Amino acid sequence: MKQKPKHRFLRKGKHMPAQSRNTRRPAWDGVKNVWIAVLLALNLLLLAVLGAINGYDAWLSNRTRARLDSMLAQKGILCGSSVYHTLETCPQAYTLRTDDEVQEAFTRALLTGTVDTEARGSVTAWNGDNGTVEWSPSGAVTAQVRLPAVIEPQDTEQAEAVVYGLLKQAGISVRRDQIETQENETGYIVTVWQEIRRTELAGCRLQFTIAPGNQFTIEGTWCTGTAEPMTIRALKSYSAEQVLLTFVQSQEGVGQIISVQPAYVLSDRSGGRFTAIPCWRFTTDKGEYILNILTGEVAATENLDIGTSTEPDDSFREELDTWEDDDSRDPDVDTGDTPWDADTGTDTDTGMEPDTGDVVNPEPDSDTGDLWDTEG
Secondary structure, X not given: OOOOOOOOXXXXXXXXXXXXXXXXXXXXXXXXXXXXXXXXXXXXXXXXXXXXXXXHHHHHXXXXXXXXXXXXXXXXXXXXXXXXXXXXXXXXXEEEEOOHHHHHHHHHHHOOOOOEEEEEOOEEEEEEOOEEEEEOOOOEEEEEEEOOXXXXXXXXXXXXXXXXXXXXXXXXXXXXXXXXXXXXXXXXXXXXXXXXXXXXXXXEEEEEEEEOOOEEEEEEEOOOOOOEEEOOXXXXXXXXXXXXXXXXXXXXXXXXXXXXXXXXXXXXXXXXXXXXXXXXXXXXXXXXXXXXXXXXXXXXXXXXXXOOOOOOOHHHHHHHHHHHOOHHHOOOOOOXXXXXXXXXXXXXXXXXXXXXXXXXXXXXOOOOOOOOOOOX
């Protein structure tokens, strides 16, 4: 019997002729090589653009720095490189909201016996057997208490330890270098400064006066909330050179800028909510000054009014935001003068001549001393 031949059936697509495979592979390899070349070219172009931008920014910074050096030399002002280096980074702004639990704990650490709470307008008052504590939404604190359970201090070190213990009991953490103690005729005066991220919150401090018999008088301002970072649009236009220029133009008779350190002042203190505005504390041969970075205002530290609002209005914030991208900051193509007027963006002859370094009309605004907001 004749057998039928066996047939091998090939599944569709399982086997492909070698010639077909060889013709498709070179075509795909060519496409990949083209895409790789395009991507490499784009990366090189981007690197070149970024390098050009960084180089231009560095050139502008060096040029401005040279102008400032020339202006400072003309005014006879010495300014070390450490000042420039410190000013390069703008401090972070923060917001705080009153923590009632901390206030309550502070009060309980001071008062004994039955403690009654009452509202005196916007002020909260606690009355105990040994005295009274008052705390207002603005952060102002006053207290008159007698602490018989506390060992009466016999020297400044013991007085500092007593205050440190009371604050720790209330959940208020401070370092020993935030405390200063002095002895007077009747007792001791212990002053505690408040800080945010190791930066002083100007005007916020508590003063403990300890009289014989452990009679404590406490007064000052303290923000009990946790500092949370916040974004302020105006800080995007921060310029270290402009800050230094603003300070120099607002002060007459300063011969040397010894150092500069970050600091904060309070703003928007209604309803127990606080805004810590970043500032610079300038130490000079004529004294210490606080420069508000947002408003450009400069005040001597002893004359700083922490009760007034220091936050700029919305219109001024918009001015600073637009000023950051304003090409009018570049030297005038005809005169070479730098139009420092951020309000109009025009050449107002208030800048410095780039060739000679001469300062044309360097006086600040007569009303505010503010070079950033020339309309006051």
